[in-house]
Amino acid sequence: MAILAVHDLSKVYKSHQVLDNISLTIDAPGIWALVGPNGVGKTTFLNVVTNILPATSGSVDLMGKSNKDPSVFKEVAFLQDNTVLFDYLTGYDHLKYICDVQKIPKKRVNEVTEYVGMEGYLKKTVGNYSLGMKQHLLLAMALINEPKLLLLDEPLNGLDPTSAILMRGILLELAEKGTTILLSSHNLSEIDRVTKQILFLKDGKLTEVDMNKFENTYYEFALSNNELAHRILKERGYDVEIASDKTRIQLGNDQLDKVIDLIKGGEIQILDIQKEITGSEKLYKEIFSGVSS
Ligand SMILES: Nc1ncnc2c1ncn2[C@@H]1O[C@H](COP(=O)(O)OP(=O)(O)OP(=O)(O)O)[C@@H](O)[C@H]1O
Numbered sequence: 001m002a003i004l005a006v007h008d009l010s011k012v013y014k015s016h017q018v019l020d021n022i023s024l025t026i027d028a029p030g031i032w033a034l035v036g037p038n039g040v041g042k043t044t045f046l047n048v049v050t051n052i053l054p055a056t057s058g059s060v061d062l063m064g065k066s067n068k069d070p071s072v073f074k075e076v077a078f079l080q081d082n083t084v085l086f087d088y089l090t091g092y093d094h095l096k097y098i099c100d101v102q103k104i105p106k107k108r109v110n111e112v113t114e115y116v117g118m119e120g121y122l123k124k125t126v127g128n129y130s131l132g133m134k135q136h137l138l139l140a141m142a143l144i145n146e147p148k149l150l151l152l153d154e155p156l157n158g159l160d161p162t163s164a165i166l167m168r169g170i171l172l173e174l175a176e177k178g179t180t181i182l183l184s185s186h187n188l189s190e191i192d193r194v195t196k197q198i199l200f201l202k203d204g205k206l207t208e209v210d211m212n213k214f215e216n217t218y219y220e221f222a223l224s225n226n227e228l229a230h231r232i233l234k235e236r237g238y239d240v241e242i243a244s245d246k247t248r249i250q251l252g253n254d255q256l257d258k259v260i261d262l263i264k265g266g267e268i269q270i271l272d273i274q275k276e277i278t279g280s281e282k283l284y285k286e287i288f289s290g291v292s293s
Contacts, residue, residue, distance in 0.1 A: 001064035002027045003149055003180045004049070009058035010204075011041070011048050018044045020204030021058070026182070031175045033191045034184040035280065036201035037288055042184040043081070045201065046153050050078045063149060074102065077147035079155055082134040087127035091118060091137045094126070098144050112140045117166060131158030139167070143174075150174065152183040156190050168194055188281045198280055200287050207287070214283050218276045219256065221247040224269035232266045233259065 004026040011019040018041040034042050047053040049060050051067040060067040062076045095109045113119050118136040156164055171194055185191055196211040223229050226242045233240045240249040
């Protein structure tokens, strides 16, 4: 049974085709990132997948059942944007309401609020919440039914670095425990830290990319003699260039010690070494060149 199966899914708003015959199968737990510039259709895709919006054509199965069957949402949760919250209700009210509707034991409210770290403002009305506090509440609402499949629309939106780290930790822990996660985000450096499985959305089509195949590690050396280092390393067949007065070289992890030995062997002083991993951001720029994000 596939965890998520999307069959020939299209969505057209009036004459604007946003999703164009998309098919996708996720059949193993893990984290998947849905990536694309503003207005490309990420929210539309998640809304159609969860049947909040009707598809123009095609179908979606979640945990082996049609997304039109309301019982799937016992095992599936969707973190939407904060417009679904009510300013005049407290965080507790929102969570208790879900417990009542879904017949979830009330003790889950305490468990989940402690888990996401929002006990301090649980009883405050949402109108007084910051953007980050609203994100925590949305996450608590999504996790209260202990979903096997969790869909999140821009979960990192508005989070300060501490909250973003907390969110990242929670997502990684849930995935490790077997929850499948599909999140949309613009924050490519955050995505790089949680997953290598990326779904790029462009012109209504999804392209599935395993970032492991695209990731490169570069080292930038500040040296006392770049020209000499360049010559020594070139002679040994390394792909090396001098840029901004630094020697830049693409290396596997096991090659670094060898390169340091070669540089030192030329009696060149190493003043500094910086490591740079190019990941989704570089690929994103290639795929969406000319498109602002
Ligand atoms: N209800 C609607 N009626 C008509 N067009 C819509 C509707 N909702 C969205 N659109 C259009 O569909 C396209 C995709 O919008 P969507 O919100 O899904 O994109 P997105 O990738 O989630 O964008 P963002 O990253 O800015 O949230 C946009 O051009 C948008 O204007």
